[in-house]
Amino acid sequence: MEKSRRKIIESKRIVIKIGTSSLMQANGRVNYQQFDRLAFVLSTLNQGDKEIILVSSGAIGVGLNKLALHQRPQTISQQQAVAAVGQSELMNLYSRFFAHYQQTVGQILMTRDIVEFPTSHQNVVNTLETLLAMKIIPVVNENDTVAVDELAHATKFGDNDQLSAIVAEICQADLLIMLSDVAGFYDKNPAENPDAVLYATIHEVTDALMAKAGGQGSIFGTGGMLTKLKAAKRILANGQGMVLAQAQDPALLFNILAGEKIGTYFIGANTEGGVGDE
Numbered sequence: 328m329e330k331s332r333r334k335i336i337e338s339k340r341i342v343i344k345i346g347t348s349s350l351m352q353a354n355g356r357v358n359y360q361q362f363d364r365l366a367f368v369l370s371t372l373n374q375g376d377k378e379i380i381l382v383s384s385g386a387i388g389v390g391l392n393k394l395a396l397h398q399r400p401q402t403i404s405q406q407q408a409v410a411a412v413g414q415s416e417l418m419n420l421y422s423r424f425f426a427h428y429q430q431t432v433g434q435i436l437m438t439r440d441i442v443e444f445p446t447s448h449q450n451v452v453n454t455l456e457t458l459l460a461m462k463i464i465p466v467v468n469e470n471d472t473v474a475v476d477e478l479a480h481a482t483k484f485g486d487n488d489q490l491s492a493i494v495a496e497i498c499q500a501d502l503l504i505m506l507s508d509v510a511g512f513y514d515k516n517p518a519e520n521p522d523a524v525l526y527a528t529i530h531e532v533t534d535a536l537m538a539k540a541g542g543q544g545s546i547f548g549t550g551g552m553l554t555k556l557k558a559a560k561r562i563l564a565n566g567q568g569m570v571l572a573q574a575q576d577p578a579l580l581f582n583i584l585a586g587e588k589i590g591t592y593f594i595g596a597n598t599e600g601g602v603g604d605e
């Protein structure tokens with residue numbers, strides 16, 4: 328086994344991020360199989376020796392489906408209305424699917440100002456820690472109703488890739504696993520280049536690497552790989568690790584956490600256990 332992946336096996340507190348494209352079917356309907364598999368895998372891990380925090384997008388996707396809309400509305404307030412419907416439906420789905428596996432979940436909605444305001448920051452930390460101590464899986468998303476940027480008061484995280492890196496930071500997670508519709512980070516966009524080569528390990532997010540991140544892959548996709556690399560940069564700056572892997576079969580998480588060489592592992596070269604045979 329790759330030496331550096333030992334750190335993954337030992338990780339206890341893990342943030343998992345999943346994007347809308349991995350929760351919805353291509354036709355815009357909810358992918359129930361995916362919710363069920365995710366609930367099964369995360370419940371099993373959380374009821375073992377791991378502490379799981381889920382960062383989930385999907386409020387708008389689920390909201391569009393619930394309201395039988397075929398495309399995102401134009402105005403911000405209309406999008407916020409769709410997200411308001413979708414967020415409660417999203418949590419309803421998680422609550423029901425996790426209940427099959429005797430797992431309780433709790434909703435945490437955040438805005439970016441928790442990064443700047445120490446009291447708000449501390450309240451989020453306290454809530455997360457208390458949920459984890461109660462063996463409840465926190466399900467985190469941005470508070471879309473409040474998150475509109477004003478001058479001198481930034482409330483938007485930008486995207487859930489950043490949000491997941493910030494969550495990993497504030498709860499001092501051992502690992503962030505970002506699930507996407509690709510198997511990891513390639514030397515060029517695999518959707519357009521069949522000969523693209525997957526990176527197994529990345530120690531530093533350089534500008535040269537950023538230049539290899541092409542556009543988004545699916546209609547639900549948000550930032551493509553750029554936002555994922557920016558999140559990885561933050562993770563590395565904090566001396567943490569991140570795995571970018573395919574969301575298609577959440578059971579892959581068992582293999583990742585067993586140290587198998589899956590996806591792209593971002594780990595600092597100077598981080599303990601960070602230098603391995605690549």
Ligand code: ADP
Pocket residue numbers: 346347348349506507508509511512513514515516517518539540541542543544545547548549550551552
């Ligand atoms: P998600 O919805 O899971 O957050 P996105 O659709 O925003 O994911 O981004 C993933 C997409 O990024 C992939 O489907 C792929 O087409 C595209 N992409 C662009 N450049 C790369 C690259 N260098 N390596 C991997 N994927 C890339």
